[in-house]
Amino acid sequence: MTSGFLSALGGRIAERWLAALALPGLLFLSAVTTAVVLGQEHWSDVDRLRAWLDTLAHSPASRSAGTVVLVAAGALAGAAVTGAAAQSLGTGVELLWCAQAHGPVLRYLADRRSRRWRAADASFRTALVTAGRARIEGTDHADRLADIAERRCADRDRIAWAPPRHPFWTGDRLAAPAQRLWRAHRLDLAAAWPHLWLLAADGTRAELQAARLRLTAAARLCAWGAGYLVLALWWWPAGLAGVVAVASGVRRGRAAADAFAELTEALADLHLRDVATALGVECAGVDDRVLGERLTRLLRKERREA
Incomplete structure (x- = not known):
């Protein structure tokens, strides 16, 4: 049973690695190779690219199994490194979207x-x-x-x-639930969030996590787009892919941020009294605004004492 679980886990990790790093990295390395071979002057010369590939295929080194394995391993390693770089740059894009x-x-x-x-x-x-x-x-x-x-x-x-x-729409959209809940219920969302998360159903948590992952994926797509825009300095068609990737990433990021903010606010609206009940705060017949003030005072006190 344990070996089966580990095999399944390894398979899922490999699939995610291929989808998130290896395949986009290989595609980007292919574009880099094309840019180096063709350049701006011969940007559409398919025959030139085909001739270069034929030269590689007929070289003595291509007949060596060891050389092929080394080249394949190098390509995969290069794709992984490129993917990791895009992932790091995507984290920077996400931080910029939410920057103060x-x-x-x-x-x-x-x-x-x-x-x-x-x-x-x-x-x-x-x-x-x-x-x-x-x-x-x-x-x-x-x-x-x-x-x-x-x-x-x-x-x-x-x-x-x-x-x-x-500075950007995404940051304000993600911060809007805290502002709206404070105005409506006088609830400090930052202080109440761990309690809301623990009381949320598994399906609600899964939806929130999925929206959060979509936001990260959108930022990573923008990072790939930035890489293609830089590559356009050597081969301008790469700029088209860069523009499409950045535009798509921004659109997907806004949609993911909107979904995450909607779910966050809905979770607080639905479980405000559940949090009060779990903490032993009397909520029967109490207005939501008064109840929110009581919870905020209690939760902020617990956080200061911690």
Whole structure:
């Protein structure tokens, strides 16, 4: 039984290694080889690439089994190293997405997003008041004004779901649940999160972990795209792949961050009273805001004493 478990575990690890590191690394090394052989001047010369491959195939070294094994092992090792580098760069991309507004550049980006959000929020509130007044007066264009208010709200939410504090959308989206839960329930999400996680069902945890892994995979895709953009300096078609990879990575990262934030906020909304019950805090007939304040005081005290 143990050997079977270890075999299955080794198989899954090998599959993940191939999917995450080896295959993308081999593809990138193939692009590097193509760039070196063709360059910018002969970027579309397929015959030149075919002739180079034929020369390799007919060389005396290619008939040696040992040489073939060494080349294959070197290619796999190079792919693994390249994949590991992309993984590290992907971690950097993820950290950048969630970075605080430190430094002049990041502060400028955060301030710019904050100004845009405040302007969109003011526009939404003005449209909302206008629509409400028209509804009260019973004017014919009340429905049209309500639609305008909804569009203004959507425009504001596309910038951020809460007042922006980060340079990039992903950071604000991931921070939005904590801000919204504090305003709604006076709940410190950072202090309550370990308790919420322990009370969550296995299916909920799996969904959260899957969204988190999708965010990491999206950042890694952006890292691969950056590598192809650099490679475009020697072979410009690689830039097309880089642009597609970066754009796809950003889109997938936003979707993953949105899903993770939605699940986090839903988990807190659904299990606020469960946490109170587990900690022995009276919650029967207590308003959520009052209950959140009690939990926050209790959990922050436990964290300070720890």
